[in-house]
Amino acid sequence: MARQLNFGVIGSGYMGKAYAIALRALPTVFRLPAEPICDMLATTSAGRAAEQARELGFRRSTGNWRELVEDPAIDVVAICSPTYMHREMALAAIAAGKHVICEKPLALSSAECAEMADAADRAGVCTLVGYNYIKNPATALARQLIEAGEIGEIVHFRGTHNEDFLMDPGLPMSWRLRKAFASEAGALGDLASHIINAAHFLCGPVAEVIGESQIIHAQRPNTAGVLEAVENDDQTQFLLRFESGVMGSIEASRIAAGRKMGLTYEIVGTRGTLLFDQERLAELKYYRADDPPHLQGFRTILIGPEHPDYGHFCIGTGHGFGYNDMIMVEMRDLVEGICGERPLWPRFRDAVHTAEVVDAVGRSQRERRWVKVGESE
Template identity: 45%
Template sequence: MSDRTSLNIGLIGTGFMGQAHALGYATAEKVFDLPYGLTLRTVADVTEEAAAKAAKRFGFDSWTTDWRDLLNDPEIDVIDITAPNALHKEMALAAIAAGKHVFCEKPLAPLSADAREMAKAAKAAGVVTQVGFNYLCNPMMGLAKQMIEAGELGEIRSYRGIHAEDYMADASAPHSFRTDPAGGGVLADLGSHALATAEYLLGPITRVMGDCVTAIDSRPDRNGTPAPVLVDDVSRAFLRFENGATGSIEANWIATGRKMQHDFEVHGSKGALILSQERLNELHFYSTDDAPGRRGFRKIEAGPEHDPYGLFCVAPGHQIGFNDLKAIEIAGYIGAIAGQQPEPFGFDAGTRIQHLVETILVSSADGGWKAV
């Protein structure tokens, strides 16, 4: 691939995340000085209508209803998987066997054993991988990590994280890939983000104690007949970190009124940080260095000083958005394919998150602490 000036992308799936990825490639090529040009070669979906519409809308050269066509095209360099969770393993392993680089949305696989198999296969084949955790690409998230590592918060003592939305709050909403046990449940779907953020900021989690709850115990199947729900709707876990801090996370997809609450609080001996994805361009900082009577959380607004915000907008406080985070993630991945940097969040990292998810689920079933 060293003689290529452009990478050809094959995208599987045209739903919410498929659209985000397609827009991310288009934006990344325009915003960043990438080592390769990016060509949207072929998009695949299960229906002709969805595939053809996506190809026309996002500028793919062609479309197909069979994702295997992407593997058989020698011109395609990257297979990007945004299909339902239960299909990730089959698609990724087939792409790896075909010698393609693979970008897969989270969760990497419903079982950590499957994720490990995928990571092992990718390493053996020498392909570059990425798992979709674009919230970690927020410049304000990076600033928080820098401040923590620089000791601006002092000794880190406690952590709280939550990822809550309400897209499954309606009990009449039918079964989907999300409620299929082969697809995961809320801890895999949203909790994976909360866990990835916790470890990104504070380092390894060493012990967990989970409480995973199915609040809506049945949903209509494709025939409208009530069928049992066998996955979690709300999951919480207490955490112990290697650095001595303690904390908790919550994953909740029935949080009525919440559309995108991916928040964290970090509390240290000298200060604290708060960030909410609902206001992703703001990081709030409390410092005990402030004089008594003058203390309080102060807002740090995203601006050109917080790389790579300045590549998107030269003016502070004008904000970047969700799709921009996906473009940042893609730019890092393309840099890894070119050998300019390690994989930003490859299959090994995705396996780690799935192992945490699985350990919390086991802990909830057993009712006690588990070592990670």
């Protein structure tokens, strides 16, 4: 493993730390074609960056993300900043010839996403978007079973991404609730995008949607205690048709009492059904119509070394798989993708589709009709 990949991470919050954990442990978990190095960390101030770099194990730090992006030693730029900054950062990184992994949602609109994907294509750099939940072995297994025909032809998809982190109306305003910083798609952009991406991964692209969104807590206090208007949705729901003709529906909420990580899907086929719930992330439920009638029932498959990726973490089935393990699979994909050993997915180009679905849902609500994904305005 002579080759090294120097990572520069922008942002030291939740995802920045998760990336650092994953990058540190990665070479011990997997045999990799290159060793990822936590090289530089950028946050909004030099002092804070230096302190965080020490804590998270980066060699260098900066209070200016442009410095990181332009540093010749950096091979890969990881963007973990608020959504509205993604475009500028990613374009700068691409311009500097860096490979880029960017947190989701990729940008404020599908147009921005497309601009970023175009730039990456022209520059010939590798990209990946942080739709990390599809990196779960249980979801990889779901895809394997679908491809192997174990549920027959897909008939219906229902997906959710429900959480309740904003259910308390007393929680303060934040950038996530503002149009300029997080787009007018709230739960739709932040959460539904995960399950849209999973639907894409499992059932192919989406052709058409109709939906609606709503704001339940219309105002929240700012830091001065003054109420300000929330500018994007707390909750969304939409019907969809995949390009394959399969029917489906998706819902997402950030105020769904009791749901902590409620990314779920149910995929019904002509010969079986798959059920998944990210709150029990190391299980896949499977009903098989070919079992003898008196022995039929949903079985709970505990993920183990007989399924994708898990065996690198632990040799015992059902011993547990965690959030950061999922991020490690994502980083493994990235490293191997950059080294040409694996196709990358979802790239910026693939995330354009997710963003187009989000945009189409918004338009379908404004125009009260079914909207084709990618339909011109």
